[in-house]
Amino acid sequence: MTMTGQCLCGAVSYKVEGDLQMTGVCHCKNCQRQAGTAYSVLFAVGDDQIKIDGDLTTYDDTADSGNVVQRHFCPKCGSPIKSSLPTQPGVTFIKAGTLDDTSVLKPQVHFWTGSKQDWVDIDPDVAQIEANPG
């Protein structure tokens, strides 16, 4: 499977080869702030599965767990593209809303549901984790 995506302005684009390792929804407050919305949808791939064109700016964020989360975004339009965690080397978490075709997404887990916005209803068949296992 080959998937493509890009930021809002198109200065950053990417191509992903192979299978997604995990698709999840993160309800942490920091994702809400960065995305400007209720949650972020992301999928995990190996660093060797993704090729990015264009320059990204990085913000070193600290999660509630205390872990550093490097948030990479387009410096021109601000679209979040990917996150990486020094505690999980070799894995890239792509912000799934940047995919050209989002029909492949099927979230298997919701993280940080303790800070979920009240109006968001989660499918009871999908796993929920109140905090982050990491």
Ligand SMILES: [Zn+2]
């Ligand atoms: Zn952009």
Ligand SMILES: [Zn+2]
């Ligand atoms: Zn988050």
